[in-house]
Amino acid sequence: LFGIANVRAQDPLPSWNDGPAKQAVLAFVKDTTDKSSKKYVEPADRIATFDQDGTLWTEHPLYGQAAFALARVGEMAPSHPEWKQKEPFESVLARDNAAMSKFTEADWMQIIAVTHAGMSTEAFQGLVKGWLANAKAPRFDRPYTDLVYQPMLEVMKYLRTNGFRTFIVTGGGQEFVRVYSEQVYGVPPEQVVGSSIATTYVNTNGKPVLMREPKPFFIDDGPGKPIGINLFIGKRPSAAFGNSAGDTQMLEWTQSGDGAHLMMLVLHDDAKREYAYGPAANLPDTHVGTFSEALLTEAKQNAWIVVSMKNDWKRIFPFDE
Amino acid sequence: LFGIANVRAQDPLPSWNDGPAKQAVLAFVKDTTDKSSKKYVEPADRIATFDQDGTLWTEHPLYGQAAFALARVGEMAPSHPEWKQKEPFESVLARDNAAMSKFTEADWMQIIAVTHAGMSTEAFQGLVKGWLANAKAPRFDRPYTDLVYQPMLEVMKYLRTNGFRTFIVTGGGQEFVRVYSEQVYGVPPEQVVGSSIATTYVNTNGKPVLMREPKPFFIDDGPGKPIGINLFIGKRPSAAFGNSAGDTQMLEWTQSGDGAHLMMLVLHDDAKREYAYGPAANLPDTHVGTFSEALLTEAKQNAWIVVSMKNDWKRIFPFDE
Numbered sequence: 037l038f039g040i041a042n043v044r045a046q047d048p049l050p051s052w053n054d055g056p057a058k059q060a061v062l063a064f065v066k067d068t069t070d071k072s073s074k075k076y077v078e079p080a081d082r083i084a085t086f087d088q089d090g091t092l093w094t095e096h097p098l099y100g101q102a103a104f105a106l107a108r109v110g111e112m113a114p115s116h117p118e119w120k121q122k123e124p125f126e127s128v129l130a131r132d133n134a135a136m137s138k139f140t141e142a143d144w145m146q147i148i149a150v151t152h153a154g155m156s157t158e159a160f161q162g163l164v165k166g167w168l169a170n171a172k173a174p175r176f177d178r179p180y181t182d183l184v185y186q187p188m189l190e191v192m193k194y195l196r197t198n199g200f201r202t203f204i205v206t207g208g209g210q211e212f213v214r215v216y217s218e219q220v221y222g223v224p225p226e227q228v229v230g231s232s233i234a235t236t237y238v239n240t241n242g243k244p245v246l247m248r249e250p251k252p253f254f255i256d257d258g259p260g261k262p263i264g265i266n267l268f269i270g271k272r273p274s275a276a277f278g279n280s281a282g283d284t285q286m287l288e289w290t291q292s293g294d295g296a297h298l299m300m301l302v303l304h305d306d307a308k309r310e311y312a313y314g315p316a317a318n319l320p321d322t323h324v325g326t327f328s329e330a331l332l333t334e335a336k337q338n339a340w341i342v343v344s345m346k347n348d349w350k351r352i353f354p355f356d357e
Numbered sequence: 358l359f360g361i362a363n364v365r366a367q368d369p370l371p372s373w374n375d376g377p378a379k380q381a382v383l384a385f386v387k388d389t390t391d392k393s394s395k396k397y398v399e400p401a402d403r404i405a406t407f408d409q410d411g412t413l414w415t416e417h418p419l420y421g422q423a424a425f426a427l428a429r430v431g432e433m434a435p436s437h438p439e440w441k442q443k444e445p446f447e448s449v450l451a452r453d454n455a456a457m458s459k460f461t462e463a464d465w466m467q468i469i470a471v472t473h474a475g476m477s478t479e480a481f482q483g484l485v486k487g488w489l490a491n492a493k494a495p496r497f498d499r500p501y502t503d504l505v506y507q508p509m510l511e512v513m514k515y516l517r518t519n520g521f522r523t524f525i526v527t528g529g530g531q532e533f534v535r536v537y538s539e540q541v542y543g544v545p546p547e548q549v550v551g552s553s554i555a556t557t558y559v560n561t562n563g564k565p566v567l568m569r570e571p572k573p574f575f576i577d578d579g580p581g582k583p584i585g586i587n588l589f590i591g592k593r594p595s596a597a598f599g600n601s602a603g604d605t606q607m608l609e610w611t612q613s614g615d616g617a618h619l620m621m622l623v624l625h626d627d628a629k630r631e632y633a634y635g636p637a638a639n640l641p642d643t644h645v646g647t648f649s650e651a652l653l654t655e656a657k658q659n660a661w662i663v664v665s666m667k668n669d670w671k672r673i674f675p676f677d678e
C-alpha cells in the first residue's frame with residue numbers, strides 16, 4: 037500500500053490518462069536521459085518546442101492575441117471617429133462576428149498596424165499586461181492565462197526536470213507571448229520564438245527606445261517554424277508539440293534529426309470540457325486552428341502521436357476539479 | 358604570505374593589469390551579485406553581450422569570415438572560369454589587396470551570395486568547420502580561433518561563474534560564428550546573435566533541409582544590435598563589450614536600462630603584440646573595425662570604459678607567455 041501511494045505521488049503526468057500518448061512521453065524521457073541508451077541526448081542538446089495557441093492554451097472562439105487586438109480597437113475608437121465608416125474597424129466596433137470571421141490577412145494587418153505598432157516595445161508590453169489583468173475569455177469567464185492545459189504544463193515541467201529546455205514556437209506575436217510566458221508556462225522570454233514586426237532604434241536625448249513599425253518582419257508559422265527554430269535556437273529539437281497545419285514542418289524537422297524524437301499533435305475533440313474542431317476525425321470545421329484530414333494522414337504515416345483531449349486528458353485546466 | 362598567495366590564486370582576471378578597467382569589471386560583478394546592493398540583478402536577468410570581431414578575436418588585416426569567403430572563391434574558381442574576367446572575383450583571384458580594400462557592400466554581397474548561399478545550413482557548417490581546421494591567420498600563422506583575447510575569455514568566464522549568461526552579438530554571420538562559439542568562447546549556438554541571410558525550408562522525400570538564400574535577412578550591426586538583442590533575448594543586457602562604431606547603439610541601449618551597467622570598448626593600441634588602429638587617439642586609420650574620434654567622444658561623455666590593449670592587458674592571446 038505504501039508502495040502504491042509512493043508511485044502515485046511520483047507520477048509526473050497525473051492529469052494524463054494511461055495510454056499511448058502518456059507512455060510515449062515517459063518512454064521518450066527515459067530514452068533520452070539514460071546514458072546507456074542509444075537514444076541518449078546530451079543535456080545541452082535537450083530541446084523541446086511547443087506551439088502555443090491550441091497546444092498550450094485555448095484558441096477558441098478566437099486567438100487570445102486577436103481578442104487583445106479587437107479590445108484595443110474598442111479602446112482607441114473614441115480618438116478615431118472615422119473608424120465608424122471604415123472597414124475592418126467598422127465591423128470590429130459593431131461586434132459583427134460574421135463579418136470578422138471573413139477578415140482577410142490584409143484586414144488583420146490593418147488591425148495589427150494600429151494596435152501593435154506605432155509605440156515602443158515597453159509601451160506595447162504595458163498594454164498587453166493591462167489587458168491580461170482585466171480581460172475575460174468567453175464561456176469560461178476567466179483570465180485568458182487561466183485557460184492553459186494542465187496536462188501540457190505537466191509535460192513541460194517533466195521535460196525541464198529532466199534537463200530539457202522548453203521553447204515556445206508560436207505563430208503568434210513573440211513580444212506578446214513573452215509578456216506572460218515565464219509566469220504562465222515557466223518559459224523565459226528568450227525561449228519564446230514567434231512572429232514579429234520590424235522595430236526601429238530611436239535615441240532621443242539619450243533615452244533610446246525600440247519603436248514597433250507596422251511592417252511584418254518574421255512569420256513564425258508553417259515552414260517559418262523550422263526556420264525560426266534554426267534562427268533562434270540553432271539546434272534541432274528532440275520533441276515538438278503542435279495542433280494544426282502550421283506545425284507540420286516543425287514536426288517534420290524534429291523527426292528528421294538524429295537520435296530520439298517525439299512528435300505530438302493535440303486534437304480538440306472535447307466540446308464538453310473545451311472545444312471540438314477538426315475537420316479531421318469528423319469534427320466540426322473551423323477557421324481557427326484547423327486540424328485537417330491531410331494533417332491526420334501525415335501524422336499516421338509518420339507515427340506522430342495524436343493526443344485526444346477527451347480520452348488522454350483527465351483534467352483540462354488547472355482550475356478543473 | 359599564505360593569504361597573499363590565496364588572493365593571487367583567486368584572481369579571476371589574471372591577464373589584466375590592475376587599473377580602472379579591471380576594477381570596473383570586479384566592481385560590476387560585486388554590485389550585481391550582492392543581494393544587499395541597490396544594483397543587485399536577479400540571476401535570470403544577468404545578461405552580458407559581446408561583439409566578436411576586434412572585441413573577442415583579431416579582425417586585422419581582414420575579418421575572419423571575409424578570409425573564409427575569399428578562400429571559398431579560390432576553391433570554387435575552377436568551376437567558374439568566367440570569374441577570371443569578372444569583378445569582384447577577378448580581384449580576389451588575383452589577390453589584389455588594393456582592389457579588395459575598395460570593395461563596396463554590393464561587391465561583398467556578390468561574394469557572400471556565391472560562398473555563403475545556395476546550400477543547406479548543414480553543408481555550410483561543414484565548409485566552415487573544414488576551413489577553420491586548415492586556415493592560418495596571417496602574421497601569427499595560427500588557426501584563426503587561436504587569435505582570441507585571453508583577457509576577454511577571463512571576463513566571459515568570470516561573468517558566467519557569477520550567474521551571467523554571455524551572448525555574442527556580432528555583425529558577422531550568425532551561422533558562421535555558431536560553428537565554433539561553444540568550443541572557443543564557451544557560448545552555445547543559441548546565445549549567438551548575428552547577421553543572417555534568408556533560409557527556405559525544402560522537404561524532399563522526407564529529408565527536410567534549410568536552404569541558404571542569397572538574400573540578406575537581418576543585419577546585426579549599429580542600431581541592429583539593440584534590435585537583435587530585443588528580438589533574440591528579449592531582455593536588456595547589464596553589460597556590453599565592443600570595439601567600434603557598430604557597437605555604439607548596443608552600449609547606449611545597455612546603459613539606458615535600470616540597475617547596474619557596464620559598458621566597455623576595446624581600443625587596439627598595441628601594434629607590437631596585435632594591431633594598432635583608430636583613427637581615435639591618433640592611431641592609424643583603418644577600414645576594418647574603425648574606432649572613430651566620435652566614438653571616443655561619446656565614450657567619454659557616457660563614462661564608458663575604454664580598454665587599452667597595450668596598458669590594460671598583461672597577455673593578449675592564450676598562446677602568449
Ligand SMILES: [Ca+2]
Pocket residue numbers: 087088089090091278279280325
Ligand atoms: Ca496552434
Ligand SMILES: [Ca+2]
Pocket residue numbers: 408409410411412599600601646
Ligand atoms: Ca567589432
